[in-house]
Amino acid sequence: MNQIEQFKKLKTEVTRFMMMYQFALNELETKIEILKEEFQFLHDYNPIEHTKSRVKSLESIMNKISRKGVPFSLDDIKLRIKDIAGLRITCSFIADIYQIRDMLKNQFELKVLEEKDYIENPKPNGYRSLHLVVEVPVVMSDGRENVCVEIQIRTIAMDFWASLEHKIFYKYNQSVPAGLLLELKEASDSANRLDLQMERLNREIAVIKETQSEDQLEDFTQLFLGNRQFRLPESLRELGKENESE
Template sequence: MEQFKRFKEEITRFLMMYKFALDSLETKIEILKEEFHFLHDYNPIEHTKSRLKSPESILNKMNRKGCDISFVSIRDKIKDIAGLRITCSFVSDIYRIREMLRSQSDLTILETKDYIEHPKPNGYQSLHLIVEVPVYMSDRQEKVCVEVQIRTIAMDFWASLEHKIFYKYNEAVPLRLLQELKEAADSAAALDKQMERLHNEIAEIKENHEASEIAKTKRIIIKDQEYQIPAALLEMIDIGQGND
């Protein structure tokens, strides 16, 4: 009984490290999201979703790998015990978020798998990162791995439905269905490209309009005649306001 109690405490403490790593990473993502929105009036992150593997799932994966069952072995062999999925609007957002994570001095990206540049044969697309996160326990610091998946809404929609279609499907999938799923993935990728092009064009129109509005503020109209305000006069106005 005492041995079981000790084991339960050990596995609870072990999984808590991964929960804390997820909490820390989600806090960072939230800060980056708010900062980006404040500076650029745009939010690259639609939503996030985190998960922890259950002890049963961890043991099953270790058995499939044929590994020894120990906490040291589990930490060494399984890098996706903690997982964070980040869903974006556009493909460019995916790589922007990766760079935002890379710029964090206390995070280390240990591994990158780019299934956008190199999609899986079935059409799956996503950017997978293994990120090492520092976790500060009461008596020590631990470096814990978290798998981060970054994908667009279209990629996430396809992946979620593909998983539901094949969940617990043990028989060979007909070739026709595999081809249709691949075509659906190609359609999702084409939609991503089209929507990003539209987004960029609209952003350019908005930028040109704002530039035009700024230019108008540097002109005055007297008796239907438009005059450009000299730069030196604008500078004097700025100086005067500064003295106030």
Template sequence: MNQLSMNELKRFRNEITRFMMMYKFALDVMETRIGVLVEEFQFLHEYNPIEHTKSRLKSPESILNKLYRKGGDISFPGIRDHIKDIAGLRITCSFLADIYVISDMLKNQVDLTVLEEKDYIRHPKPNGYQSLHLLIEVPVNMSDGQERVCIEVQIRTIAMDFWASLEHKIYYKYKQDNQTVPARLLEELKGAANAASALDRQMERLHKEVEGIKEEQSEAAESRDNRIVISNQQFALPQAFLDLMDPNK
């Protein structure tokens, strides 16, 4: 009986380890893909739309607590059906337009499936929260076959991220003390969200103006340059390539 119990415990430990590893690998896949997209964008546009990324994996305890609140079955299929944010990836951008550029790049990945999109930028939450949320199904190749794993991707600006971090700290503090957040603080948080949104729009306008000037300068420089640079390696374009691009030939 003890031996059977030990075997059952080992089997369950292996199952939950594999289950959690699927989500960890899904985050690894997404971060690698985003790195590729950013590098491509950097070479082609001389601009990086992403400031930084941050990933997190819910603990088994946190998963079960959320499952209890949702009333789901205590099983791996029950968890997959009811808990969609076991793995989370936050992408922080400098400017508003970058958010939708990144979103479109992810949607164009043919083997990624966007299950749900919530745009809290165009439609902010009542408390002022802004961010773009995507539930994305990611293919993960395990040793015994491919799994389709759902992760939550949040894309936001630096200002949005700063506000969300502050709001979380305030709510966490009062929750720890079993108190509600005072109405005055809630009103100030909403005002701060409006200020952050106004800052984002102003920075967006400045960015577009600067990019317009850079584009004009870049076009003038490129007309005199017959090189390409990839990973710090310079390659001279053969004359045959240049002839192909010349409309007069």
């Protein structure tokens, strides 16, 4: 095999490798879209605010395998690098995060290879999110592949903090002054308190709404059975008389 043929073969293998991860994301996004539509049309509440996905660029993959000392082999990269494809799901409340996780595991039967709960156990800098590494089956023309996708599930407040923290670190080229690190941690704690407060308010409103619905049903029942005498329509009463005479 000459160099041109070797190059063409490598290009085909790399292209297939990258497409495999994009197809896995497409598969997951379709499942999430089904969930969103079901919540929208069949339920009063949709826990999914929005989603965002990405496949790492070849440059980013090369930098990561260089840092981790991973051999330049597609098989080794697939085995050792689990976040080439990533999906972020943003929810309204903390409880929604675990509800979405359970749906992905149970309804969609995704195989969870790894779970890291940075909500119960935040990172030292204040980062909070639920991370899952799942295996997504992808059918290609030449066979079936099981592809790893990292899923991050977080609230709006967690996402807001993480996005700004990332921008600050990028601006300072990873060298953030100690005072700012402390303030970032305090900001994360404030965001978490807001999450907990909003979740409590949401539960209280749900109880009030349920109580009001029960009261309305009880009022209607009393009005129908207690304050009015139920009478058959005239035609039905006449029909009843005819049957009795027979």
